[in-house]
Amino acid sequence: MEKEDRLESLRKRNPITTITADEFARFLSCKASDTKCESCGSASFRTINDLADETNAAIFQSPVGMHTEERIGFISTLAIMCENCGLIRHHAYRKVQHWLNEHPIESSIQGSDTDGR
Numbered sequence: 541m542e543k544e545d546r547l548e549s550l551r552k553r554n555p556i557t558t559i560t561a562d563e564f565a566r567f568l569s570c571k572a573s574d575t576k577c578e579s580c581g582s583a584s585f586r587t588i589n590d591l592a593d594e595t596n597a598a599i600f601q602s603p604v605g606m607h608t609e610e611r612i613g614f615i616s617t618l619a620i621m622c623e624n625c626g627l628i629r630h631h632a633y634r635k636v637q638h639w640l641n642e643h644p645i646e647s648s649i650q651g652s653d654t655d656g657r
């Protein structure tokens with residue numbers, strides 16, 4: 541399979557979709573709740589949000605495979621920033637997305653019988 545076809549099928553299988561800042565914060569509070577800044581020791585962080593829509597976490601995409609002649613693809617991350625010293629820490633988008641899919645908020649699940657008319 542050609543590289544472009546491979547990339548295209550990867551994109552279709554694993555599309556990058558929006559993760560809200562609240563969802564990212566929920567992931568962090570369950571998976572990394574005792575976070576302390578590695579640089580200054582502060583426990584005060586905030587999510588870095590999308591400039592176009594502040595309710596969404598910003599998605600960073602770093603090119604990978606650039607040492608070769610052809611670009612291979614991107615790794616997608618979400619990030620938090622220390623409120624004290626500004627250190628930025630990235631979490632792999634796929635890990636966050638996977639965890640959110642495995643741990644939906646109960647109240648947001650549709651189809652409860654209170655609606656069944």
Ligand SMILES: [Zn+2]
Nearest residue numbers: 577580622625
């Ligand atoms: Zn810090």
